Amino acid sequence: MIPVIGYDGARVAVLGLGRSGLSAARALRAGGAEPLCWDDREEGRAVAEAEGFAIRDLTRAGAFDDVATLVTSPGIPHLYPKPHPVIAAAMAAGVPVDNDIGLFFRSLATREWERMDTPPRVVAVTGSNGKSTTSALIHHILSESGRTVQLAGNIGRGVLDLEPPDDGGIVVLELSSYQTELARALTPDIAVFTNLTPDHLDRHGGMGGYFAAKRRLFSEGGPDRAVIGVDEVEGRYLASQLGEAPGDDRVIAVSVTRKLPGPGWSVTARKGFLSEWRKGRQVAAIDLRPIAGLPGAHNHQNACAAYAVARALGLPPRGIEAALGSFRGLPHRSQLVAERDGVRFVNDSKATNVDAAAKALSAFGNIRWIAGGLGKDGGLKGLQDQLGSVTKAYLIGHSARDFAVELAGLPVEICEDMRTAVARAAAEAQPGDTVLLAPAAASFDQYPNFEKRGEDFVACVTALDGVEPPA
Structure with missing residues (x-):
């Protein structure tokens, strides 16, 4: 742990008690500060309280009267589309707002x-x-x-x-x-x-x-x-x-x-x-x-x-x-998962936007493309130049039908879920093809994050008959 310096004896509010928030609270305590923790979720507050942290409702009036700084988790908006009410209250009270990255650089x-x-x-x-x-x-x-x-x-x-x-x-x-x-x-x-x-x-x-x-x-x-x-x-x-x-x-x-x-x-x-x-x-x-x-x-x-x-x-x-x-790549990023009868199965679940999906599509040939999820603004605009290597698209999730309309002229099949998409792509794939998961969309319609989506793809692939791990 890197103890946070500069707040010895001070009260520091911590908003958001996920990985970075709890880590910041621990490091602040190690540096002599008194963390005052809050999370909109009751379960987040319970975890912090179990570690002995003081819980303060930062939404109540006067919550920042004796606070030196507010440390917030990165996923909580502070400006656009609008500030979280707690952050807005801190700024109105003249309390500086920081995050764990700022604490790290000032304390390293x-x-x-x-x-x-x-x-x-x-x-x-x-x-x-x-x-x-x-x-x-x-x-x-x-x-x-x-x-x-x-x-x-x-x-x-x-x-x-x-x-x-x-x-x-x-x-x-x-x-x-x-x-x-x-x-x-x-x-x-x-x-x-x-x-x-x-x-x-x-x-x-x-x-x-x-x-x-x-x-x-x-x-x-x-x-x-x-x-x-x-x-x-x-x-x-x-x-x-x-x-x-x-x-x-x-x-x-x-x-x-x-x-x-x-x-x-x-x-x-x-x-x-x-x-x-x-x-x-x-x-x-x-x-x-x-x-x-x-x-x-x-x-x-x-x-x-x-x-x-x-x-x-x-x-x-x-x-x-x-x-x-000797680098073997990262999971969910152009990850070669398995091979079967000359067909490769590649997991690029991290391709959550159009540009990342375009890069994945340009890296392989003869693609059986699994795409879809929670589409972002603009849909698939900008992908047309990368579709020449796609043999067929197998669409899943919330935006499957919207994607099907945008891919007019390309063979598509609406599969809804990952297991169906993998099974259909594997059944139709020919030697030399690549079954590629590159969603061009967020995962939150069906999964908590892109990692879980990628893990589901891997599980569906490994359940197929005759698959072999990559050499």
Whole structure:
């Protein structure tokens, strides 16, 4: 645990008692604060009370009269579409609002660091798509190189549940826009921006607010080095804002669409080959095509970003290449689940929006596509260019019929539930086909989260006769 500093003897309100909220309450107590906990759910309050935390109804008048700060969980809106009433009350009372990410950055460095030969460093990864895989890949590369590294944030453990890093230790954080938009301290040593596509727009008041939430990771503390995906205009803008000159190697530009000109530091991947360029010349290259854990251009972008971070931390190209080759991918992200009679079954339940689904569809051929769930604004708009490799779509969930209308001209079958979709796709698949779960929709109509949806897909696949685990 990382005890929270700066609130010794103070009362700190904690709103939301899920993973991050309880973790924050424990870390605040360890640092000498008095947490006052509240959750709209009775069961959340019961869990905190069982751990000995004081429960205070933060919705009552005067609840913030003696409170120094309110710490809120990332899923609770504080601005758009409208503030949660408790957060609105805190702001009206002049009480600062923070989250566990802000507490982490203000509490990580201690006097112990002065006695270390190499102070610990923090790598923080944000973006619309690929941030989980990129974060896990950075962690994997560093682990394989013998570095002491911990992974947390939007993946793995809560940030305050980490152990205080030792001499030379590295912390890798995956940070969502919900986490970066409110944190009062954001000071990573290396910050990564993968890409930007429309998502969570109601929460951020539109695309501009969404980008602004991501941009805070780079503007609030000023990382020593920034790895920026520049295949969208927002990434190019961000790289331009951070660089002082064309050859400023504090910015490492990443692209999977083109070779990047100029004297700067860049990492690109075209036709499956990663290339590192510095001062106008190529210094390293890696063939990514044989790496089973990184299929498709979207994973090649993740590989480029992770490679750039590893190089910024001083790792040699050949060592990074070996680590990339041993990466097996993450569950629910282009995860090869099984094979049967020449048919592959791939779980990409994390493809909860159109852009992520488009990347998954472009990574495979001869696709039997399982899609649907709780559709987002815009439906399947923007997917037309990726449908050429789809043999048939098997549609599930709340938006199945809406998706069927949008996919006019493509063979579709409304299956409603996962078991039916898997059974029908498996029955019709031919050798060389890929049965791909890439929903292009949220999971909340039928599942509590995308992980449970992916686990259901895996269970349905493994229940088929004759399936074999991947080689």
